[in-house]
Amino acid sequence: MTLRTTAASALALVAVMATVPAWAEKLTIGLASEATSMDPHFHNLTPNNMISAHIFEALIGQDDKQRLIPGLATAWKPIDDTTWEFTLRKGVKFHDGSAFTADDVVCTWERAPDVPNSPSSFGTYTKGKTIEKIDDYTIHVKTATPYPLVPNDISTIYIVSDEGGCEGTTEQYNDLSVAHGTGPFTITAYEPGAVISLKRNDDYWGDKPQWSEVDLKPIKSAPSRVAALLAGDVDMIDGVPTTDIETLKKRDDLTLSQGSSNRVIYLHMDQFREDSPHVTARDGGKIKNPLLDKRVRLAISKAINRDAIVARVMEGVAIPAGQLLPDGFFGVSENLEIMAYDPKGAKKLLEEAGVGDGFRMTIHGPNDRYINDAKIVEAIGQMLTRIGIETAVETMPRSVYFKRASRGGEGDQPEFSFILVGWGAGSGEASSPLKSLIHTYDKDRGFGASNRGRHSDPAIDTMIEEALTIVDDAKRQDMLAKATEMAMENVAIIPLHYQVNTWAAKKGITYPARTDEQTRAANVVKK
């Protein structure tokens, strides 16, 4: 071989390397959670829905702020009070080559709420709606009563094909024989506990991902996840623990991305029992539940130094909260401020309420559910003790906590008096927390399912129920904001802060933080 040909082939090699598109690359992500199935309708829980979003699509998508964007439907509008019309996207193909039409939507709608052995079904979103095919690319969704959240509910149901997908069993989805969606990736391997391998769908109708291959690896132990990133095993991780954020920020070979989530951390107070099980007088004797008094609840809210919790306990990685959802979400109020820290005012309020000497109470919280949950509970215990409410702290694993907090007491009532919980608004708008946390507990009508303090105000109930029938966005926004204002005025719950989530990646890779806390490989960008 002469020198010239060597040089020529070297040049050719350079040319070839230059023409290889920069996005023909592999991305490996270490995830804090693990999906339990590849069946998009098996388990309605974030870790599963997040994986489904790579492979499947809904008629409507949610962007990183959970705003609704066109998915398999290009447009949607209410055509009368109880009917919504959806125009479907043409020319979309499932990964197995079958064409997407209205028939797929109709059969998906039947499958989604009715998967055998489902530990949490999608019936929550499909109930009360019937789907009618008008032509191959038009469907009508009908509800019995006017219901504005049809598009939000529709955005949670991943569409599968009527050629195999709808009849497919969960088992068949797990062995990938029917796991064909229309999404930006096709799935090539599923090793439970080890890896989910994805390949770019080159026929995707929308913006194609930058990565030709993606591996999603569950690494649940937080220190190991960070170590895997530092060791270069993975290119990106989610769920960066707050204690590591400062150290990681200092490294110049990593980039962090942060964003507030839709999850508010708040306190529920027993507002339905005269004799609350974990509240006593200072000497341990019985007293009438002081939490029934709005002034006492307000005093507790004033006694909590939210800035201190955010700065010390959360190491700055949280946003103090004054309502149920952070700014920018649909239905939040512009008039609500964060409750200022005012221990003197709190003491005065306690005196006005006739409990100036304070009382004894136990705060309960989980210790493995939210970011730094046990530490927050401890901090609150100390802050309340300072204004005279002697607060004992008890935390427990979530597997024990949630049952007791929801229905561990007599007659399946909540067992505790004063608890810390979090709420993520899956629909990305304010009716979700209002309906579940603030509305009176009503088993038959499905309201207040997570109202563990049993706050009840008929005026707010009416507003929430009415808002859920207003199809006009502007009017509904006002109604939800007003209901939120009234709930805060009542001190129905005490919001503490909004969680902030952190992703870390190798330099040059960025991820736009999503408010729903999901990690989606299609949105990971390489600069």
Added chain:
Amino acid sequence: MTVFVLRRLIQAAIVVLLMSMIVFFGVNVVGDPVDMLVSPEADQAEIARVIRDFGLDRPIYEQYWYFLKGAASGDLGNSFIFGQPALKLILHHMPATLELAFAALFMAIILGIPLGLYAGLYPDRASSKAIMAGSIFGFSLPTFWVGLMLIMIFAVWLGWLPATGRGDTATFLGIEASFFTRDGLSHLILPALNLALLKISLVIRLTRAGAREAIQQDYIKFARAKGLSTGRIVFVHLMKNIMIPVVTVLGLEFGSLIAFSVVTETIFAWPGMGKLLIEAILQLDRPIVVAYLMIIVILFVVINLVVDILYSLLDPRVRLGEQGA
């Protein structure tokens, strides 16, 4: 021998039944899986449906009866969160764990026995003292901490080995395992070492103590007097006699390597049974916990049986049938 094995099997059956009862009632007292499973957005009707579908509204003895009926036909129930048979899930994760356990056992033997023997034969040398001091560390440092340190040193700082996960697998002689590939081996070394550390220390100490004791015995002195080579004395006469306690302990420890590699598997994100178990416990996936413990009981019974048979091979004076087990 046959009588012995039969008697052992009957005992095992009783142990398994009792264990199933303890485990089943035990895990059913703790918490409530429904709150772990159901989406927070679900309403009361959906929560009620899940409770009904999983039979959690039935009295506990009735649930146990259904479990026993299923178990009799080899069905240990369906996992709540995966919706698949618990037994199938555990067996699916088993090869990864077995591989880790065998690798750790292998390390314990090839490192522990020579080092222990050396320390036993030359107890006064500085190197022997260093080995013994090292074994104390192996005993006393917590596994999770050592695991993280191993990751920090070998994966993060030196960058020699990957930090987490299981590598590529290959099939050889019908066995699919990751130690047949380079990538697989590199993933295996750290978790196996982490798991083996305690066992290595144990074997070192046992072997050393055995060697120190045996070296004083008359038969060794006699062998010396007869003019046998040191090699023959150590590797034939001495080794044979100190192996019995080592085999016993390794047998039992192998069981615990398989059953309780939970910490190591969690730290190294190793997709084995241990990780499956700990996640099942955290999420109250009761069928998996029960099925897992059932399998472990059976595993220990089998290992003990094998150890007893090995005894008789190592020491012909042991006659199994007459021992009364």
